[in-house]
Amino acid sequence: MLHVNEINVHRGRVRVLKNISFRITEGEICSVVGPNGAGKSTLINSISRILPLKSGSIHFCGQNVGRLPPHSVVELGLVQIPEGRRLFRSLTVLENLEMGGYQGEGKRKRSETLQMVFSLFPILKDRKYQCAETLSGGEQQMLAIGRGLMCLPKLLMLDEPSLGLAPLIVRIMFDVIERLNRNGMTILLVEQNARKSLSISDRGFVLENGLITMSGKAEEIASNEHTKKAYLGL
């Protein structure tokens, strides 16, 4: 479904991603594990077309998206829930969600998708007319995911969805991710909570210093001695 081929990405003069290649197949959950600064967010942002590629190509559903602007990538169903949520703080919950379904297919199916999001996160329905900034951290994360779902993603990329959340909320988040996956959504998950994310994933890979140092089945990565020590805190 997503085919990343030999991409190099620079931030300023620093080469952050070095010849990264991987594939994601439809229907799977894939985790990216790695230390801070390894280039995980850069990877997601390059796929979202926020950051330009120095070289290499990205194909999504057979289409080359390497030169498209960010909003067109979203329209194709390649959606990112960014780290730090990036909500529209002074807009209401409902307006935030509407902005998710801003264009194309998302706009046409807006009211149906809205019902789906509200059934997934009933709290958002109660808070419909509140400003986004008045929500708690957990509710804001729900809104961020809800807003992403409004774009009708085929591949949903989540960047640190559990960052700074209470354990109970983290569990809800992972439940939701699994539920979305069961309903047929492909998921690319970037998580510092590697153990938790690998436990719900089919596959995973390890990103260190801009290089993929290991990839394979999620269980294999979780049981590898190096990753265990470095990222799983065992």
Added chain:
Amino acid sequence: MNLDTIFQALVSGILTGGLFALVAIGLTMILGVLKIVNFAHGEFLMLGMYLTYYCYNVLGIDPYLCLLISIPIFFLFGVAIQRILINPVLKSPMEIQILLTLGLFFFLQNAALFFFGPYLKSIKTGYARAIISIGSVNFSSTKLIMFLFSIAFTLVLYVFLKKSDLGKAIRACSEDSYGAMLVGINVRNVYMIAFGIGTACAGAAGTLLMPVYYVDPYIGLTFVMTAFVVVVLGGMGNYIGALVGGFIIGLTESLGAALFTASLKQLATFVIFILILLLRPTGLFGARRM
């Protein structure tokens, strides 16, 4: 000090306040969405006045009918300016952006000087002489029309920003352009539209001002200075703040002149400006709220 003067000052202040608000709303939109301090904003107003002048004197088009011409023309003009000049510097440091808009300011002013000459121009419409008197308070009908159109324009803009998808997208971009990109909003287009709307506000304000005032190539600065104070007062990027701020400044100027002396009226405005900067830098209503 008599009561008549106070009433007169209140009415005059509110009438001019409406215009200040319209100029400031365009400025605050550009500031809020693109984070660009547009020094050329007053020049758009000046060009709006010239457009109206020539429409009336050469083509015989009524100034208020000219709104139908000036709003779309200035919208497109703004879109073009954004596309050609502003877009390339959006990611540049602030000094570069300020130099660019300052350059545009000087360019437009000197272009006006070249094409329209240094002399002031004014138009005489039939209704410019129509005076409305309520008790001891007098004001010209053109000022009332200017006020009503300004308020109507501001309200339409408010409803547009509040209710329409595009309006919400504009607010979303001013809030978090990165987040907006990630939900599939074409941020480049939104920037162009926002700059176009901001420019159209200035152009419309120029058209409304023409029957009341006069135009020369230097007129822009007078109004844009006041508009900057209004924007800071209301909170940068805050639309309701710009409206309320417009009235506050209009009333400060007129009441200041009524209670003290007209020599001090701009002084009073800038005292407010400095106090706001010192005590409440986010403005009376905070930044970027509707």
Added chain:
Amino acid sequence: MRKYLVLIFASIIMTMTLVTPARAEAKEVRVGLLYPISGPIASIGRLCVQGHQFAVDKINAEGGIKSLGGAKIKLIIADTEGKADVGMAEAEKLIKQEKVVAIFGAYQSGVTFPTSQVAEKYKTPFLIAQAVADPITERGFKYIFRTQFKASWNAVYTLDILKWLGEKYGPMAKTVALLYENTLWGQSTAKMWKRKCPDYAFKIVGDFSYSKTATDLSSTISKLKGKKPDAVLQISYLTDAILVTKTMYELDFNCMARIPSGGGHSDPRFIEAVGNLGENIIVNHMFHPSLKGPGTKVQDVNEAYKAKYKDDMDDYSASSYSITFVLKDALERAGSTNGEKLRDAIATTDIGINNSPSIYPYALKFDKTGQDPVATGIATQYQNGKLVMIYPEEYASAKPIYPMPSWKERGLR
């Protein structure tokens, strides 16, 4: 390669700056004009320049400066933009780069004040035909000369007119209000009014200053209306003169006489902008084409001017025109363009009314301070959209309309 280009470029510039004045000096007398020819009062500044140009064309056509071997006068025009700082820089440039022998300028008192100081510093004569603020010639300067009356004299003159109107046509105004822009010109005139009004038994009931860049004067005019003055004495530039007039109409302010001093009210664009709202305003200034001078001198000059510029002469062009002959006369007598010699020649100017080329209604000479002690003005009134002479009576071409009818009586409201 680049180095060579820079060198070539630099040498071209140097040649240009070195050669031009050297060649010019032989048969030209370079004279600087320092006026606001862009900016809000550019229309006035350009009329000033036009007056000088008209005079210089005439002088050159009649053989230039004979004592300098028929040298032609060449005018170097510099723009103050109506700003003091720009004016100072331009004055310095005129003297040091353009090597002018004298400067005429700078219309506004606020700009004339500092720019003439620059001329004094470089010992270059500075001749003033329009700026009226008193202190300009009260600084003990040696190189500054003014043929225009002082603001304070003019202030007194305004009161004379008002008194004359009351005595001759009645009723006499008892109360006056002062309305003036708040720069040097307005403030110095207002100060004089305040000092002199008691001598004329006029009671000042209102004292209103405003900034000439004001966008709305409703509050000020409303306060003025509350004071119910019999007459308004006014000092305004152009844009504020328009704004004041429109606002007085809007707020239905009426009085027996409005007497502004020159400035914006005599600018042709004033009456163009306000139309019949300007009717019956009395404007106090120094020249009018209907002026009856000795013989037909004024009319002859005015006709020639009109043939060339399609417009009657006005305060600005006439005063610029006349003062140009002060310099011409001095150059002839000095036989030199040396700053000091020229200065001494100007100081001993004595051009009488009868056979002078000037069209001022008074003699041209200077006291120790450089001020023409006999300078005086005239009064005109807008009647049927045109200025007509009303005072002094021996020069007048029409009777004044006094008291001024109210807006209602004129059928405007």
